[in-house]
Amino acid sequence: MSIQRLVRLLGAATLVITATSATAGSVSIRQGDVARWSGMEASKCGYLGRLYPAVDGVCYYPTDMKARTGRYDAALYDAAGNQHIGHIDVTRRECGKFDVKIENEALVNPQGADLDRHLREYRQVKRAINPKRTEPRFTLPLGQPASSGIGGDNDFCFERRFNELPYTSTHTGRDYPVATGTTLSAVADGKVVLAADHFMTGNAIYIDHGDGLVSEYFHLSEMDVKEGDEVKKGQAIGKSGATGRVSGPHLHLGVRWINQRINPDLLLAAPGELPDIGTSQ
Ligand SMILES: [Zn+2]
Incomplete structure (x- = not known):
């Protein structure tokens, strides 16, 4: 799948799991936290309907302090363009x-x-x-x-x-x-x-x-x-x-x-x- 097509699909706020996808693990974070995905030589990342560049080969998944709680898909695109899907469980942050x-x-x-x-x-x-x-x-x-x-x-x-x-x-x-x-x-x-x-x-x-x-x-x-x-x-x-x-x-x-x-x-x-x-x- 071309990156352009992915951008269009991601723009629809859903991740499309392609035939080359491999699923990975999941992490739990609170609202307002950031998860990452290292060790995969990432080139691009997909999260919350957005596609954006990796930082030094690592994907980061910033999550708003008022994000809805629940499970989110997190995508990583490696240097060969293969898509990998992980999950992020966002839990409620107790704010004082x-x-x-x-x-x-x-x-x-x-x-x-x-x-x-x-x-x-x-x-x-x-x-x-x-x-x-x-x-x-x-x-x-x-x-x-x-x-x-x-x-x-x-x-x-x-x-x-x-x-x-x-x-x-x-x-x-x-x-x-x-x-x-x-x-x-x-x-x-x-x-x-x-x-x-x-x-x-x-x-x-x-x-x-x-x-x-x-x-x-x-x-x-x-x-x-x-x-x-x-x-x-x-x-x-x-x-x-x-x-x-x-x-x-x-x-x-x-x-x-x-x-x-x-x-x-x-x-x-x-x-x-x-x-x-x-x-x-
Ligand atoms: Zn202030």
Whole structure:
């Protein structure tokens, strides 16, 4: 089967199991996690109706923090074009809750012109976070976004309640306790697809690293790159701060991969720690 035909079929959100398919094992992950499939010299990967390049011969299967639970097909295409099918069982992630106190009430529940601005910016972001799935410009693990402060309690996917009001939002990334003024670095080579002062996220930078991977850095005190800039891994992009809807200084790092919101911690750690279909039998 030609790759073009596969793309069309995958576009229909179903994997077609071809005559050359070999089935492999399965792994279990939680919503917001990433599975991998190593040891097969992968060239392309298929998951969630998408076809995208492998990274260093390994397939990765990023799974959104709100993905439906259940069993998913994961495809791997080897160098000869043979399709292999594994399975990923996605289980529910138990996310905590916490209260956030925001001094500026207008940021909690924006109205009028603030709401219009927020919605306009949200549309800009939606365009930035789902780029074309070009060849990867990164290897794993990604580089550290700051030389200090990357740690703290895991708050990915937590439900946040602001000022004890009934408006909650789900946290799509990680807040690291990085001090104001700390230099921030690009986690991999890429292109800045958005760098703007936004109502909620403050000074915010989005970088496209190829393969549908986008990193997001929010609440900066200073931005040293602009939309369209090419950046190198480790290059300074700005300084940490407390702009936008924050209760104090920190770096919010978010990672989207094939438009799936995943825990950034997983891509900063050794990829061999991820559940691996290739070693699951
Ligand atoms: Zn955050």
